[in-house]
Amino acid sequence: MVNIRSLDPSASPLDYYGAELRRLREEAGLNQQQLGDIVFCTASLIGQIETAKKVPTREFSERLDAALMTGGLFSRLVGLVLKSQLPTWFQPYAELEAKATYISTYQAQLVYGLLQTEEYARAVLSVDHPDRLDEMVAARMERQRILEREHPPVLCVVLDEAVLRLEIGGREVMRSQLQGLLRCMQREWIQIQVLPFAVGQHAGMMGSFTLLRFDGDPDLFYAPVYGGGHMTANSQVIRERFVGYAHLQASALSREDSAALITHVMEERYGNRPGSAVA
DSSP, X not given: OOOOOOOOTTSOHHHHHHHHHHHHHHHTTOOHHHHHHHHTSOHHHHHHHHTTSSOOOHHHHHHHHHHHTOSSHHHHHHHHHHHTTSOTTTHHHHHHHHHOSEEEEEESSSOOGGGOOHHXXXXXXXXXXXXXXXXXXXXXXXXGGGGGSSSOOEEEEEEEHHHHHSOOSXXXXXXXXXXXXXXXXXXXXXXXEEEOGGGOSOTTTTOOEEEEEOSXXXXXXXXXXXXXXXXXXXXXXXXXXXXXXXXXXXXXXXXXXXXXXXXXXHHHHHOSSTTOOOO
């Protein structure tokens, strides 16, 4: 039996999306099976999305727009839907990240979220969100769309060497992730440097942090903490962290040497040759 659960469109972006999908499908004179056939999915999936039990993807939304001739309605709505799937404590940061013109980040253990491959993100998020994994991964991939804008933010990333060597998701996932970093380094507005173990003590020993700069708004400092994140515009904190970040950049390898180290670790630690992994 078709699920005809009533939705409150104002309850959440996901509920609004589902209500609009049902309304426009019915206006088009299509049942769930007929629409599913057009957009290459099951009637069950249509029903789950209409009742806010399943989160739509961007690809699904684009197919809906074409099938129902909505003028891009669902492609616009899906961004809000996916953003709403981020942890509540993280959403304010994600909104500010999307508005930043300059992002500087030091990452002690993991690849920065904007640069993660889908497989790497899935492995990372599976630890804390196994029951909502598809939704969380889709939200992270959606977050990365700011790098595809006509005027993307300048992104400067310092990765601890540990990021390259901490095996997340297995060798193939790591190899693909490191290849992804090398591709990102070819973009003129993205700078990636590796902070080698040989540096010893450094300005990032307290952990990962990110600095956001805006056109016309105060700079912001963000640091992840267990179960949440700390964000502040305190001028003294900003000043200290910008100085600290400058020290990290100065201690890190150059772009060229960073690319060489990433390539070396990718081939020697995660290569396909038997016995090629190194400590």
